[in-house]
Amino acid sequence: MSEIKAGGLYVDVGLSTANSVVLFLLLAFLVSSLGFELFFSIPYSKFATKEEIEKLSRVHIIKYAFHHRVNPRLGWALIYIFPVIVPAIAFAVYAVDNNEKIGKIAPSETYAILVFIGWILSFTKRFLESQFLQVYSDTIPILTILIVSGGYSYCGFASVYFANQVEGYEISPDSGTFVKDIICIVGYVVFISLNFHSHLTLRNIRKRNPEQPDKKYYSLHELGRLFVVLVCPHYVFEVAFWLCWAAFSGIATNWTSFGFTFFYLSIRTYKTYKWYVSKGLHTKPEDVIEAADFGV
Template sequence: MALLKFLFPPTLFVTATSLASFTTMASAGLSEFRGKNVEYSKFSNVGSKASDAEKSNNSTLPSRIAMATLYTPAFLAGVSSFAIFPEENLRFLLLKSAISIHFFKRVLESCFVHKYSGEMGVETMMMILSSYFISSAVMIFTQHLAVGLPEPAIDLKTPGIILFLTGITGNFYHHFLLSKLRNEGPNREYKIPRGGLFGFVVCPHYLFEVLVFWGFALISQTLFSFAYAMGTTCYLLGRSYATRRWYLSKFEEFPQNIKSMIPFLF
């Protein structure tokens, strides 16, 4: 089978978790595409059908605390894997390092770069936290299962490192540009993003985040890492489509030629 030239042979566990991961993420992306948005960021009050009484009973946290918290367990999963799985294996070392670096960056951005107004529901935070933590932990564990197996015929570690570094750099740069658009505080003042790839797509930070996860996949070369990257791609395509639709509804002058996430295509 041609696919096995790129992947370690999957076990039943890896196949089942891969299917579950892709299905969950792809379904979430389809929901975003259809307008059922996860309620955080600019979508925190969009499409919510809960009554004021119900909303007042929902536990919330300041957005900065919530966002930093939801990335922390995935970061800890990456860091703790160095002690839990100390195998001397370059591929495993690269994957553990990439996961740890990515989520540490997200924690730092949440604390020091992003601008917030409002709060995030604890339920939403826990949903996202669980997704990142479980997926990162399973990606690490499936890599552990692959240690000692014959290497795939085609080694993708080097392009994986290049994709990861490109993705994490581009993601940070566009997050920095977004942070310059708004003042922190109770008055939400959204503007049309400018600079970088914002002239081509409304969510270049999502595009580069996708590259990060495909970097994980090429470094790892397990079925789960590929399924997770594909699922993340589907989710962020849906999220970016919803974001573009939001900008079109808020700004009459929003350029029609700007795509959602992939320049000139989508």
């Protein structure tokens, strides 16, 4: 039996053997990914140096997956579509099982549905952005597709797995968590919208140099004051909407995923700031520089 604590900010579903294994694997993946990003850079960004790339390419097991690359639009489609498909299949299995047992939607199922929608909406948005919004500068390694898509897919599965074990969570004015739930739902919608707006802003200022038509450029002053102050407002808003999602669900796996997102994007923001400074963007905002990343 699940236990709702701290006004719904934490929901204890217990740590059975299966639950412990799912949580341990999630922690192992997220901690290793965070450590990798802290000392290196996942090989799809402007921060991955030639030295790091050479080190990775020496590892025989991943050599093939690292050197073989695919069209970036296809690559990012694969990265974002599986984190939608895998949790959707898991959720469908739970939904069929619950309907056979109950025959109708229970209050806690409404909670599980909203947790699921929060996950699916984010990655559906990312998938659509990757196909219709982002501008790419290079191909993407198969290794990156396998790591990122696999990690996201497992996080989505873990979220569905734990959310469907929650019992007795009601979303109604009579529940003690109603105010928290409404704040989290509204906050999620607001921040995911602002995240999209920030991505759209980045997309709109990407340019091509007439002398080098295969290169893409942008200038910081066109991004607006928000980008100067926050450096990466799209990351800030992403952290914010995942916080709302984790606070609404209250389950350990989702708080873990949020913690990873916070630290990972904090590292990315710091690296972006250092990159801006190295290009003179915070001292000479009129400069136009090459956008060396694979997408905004």
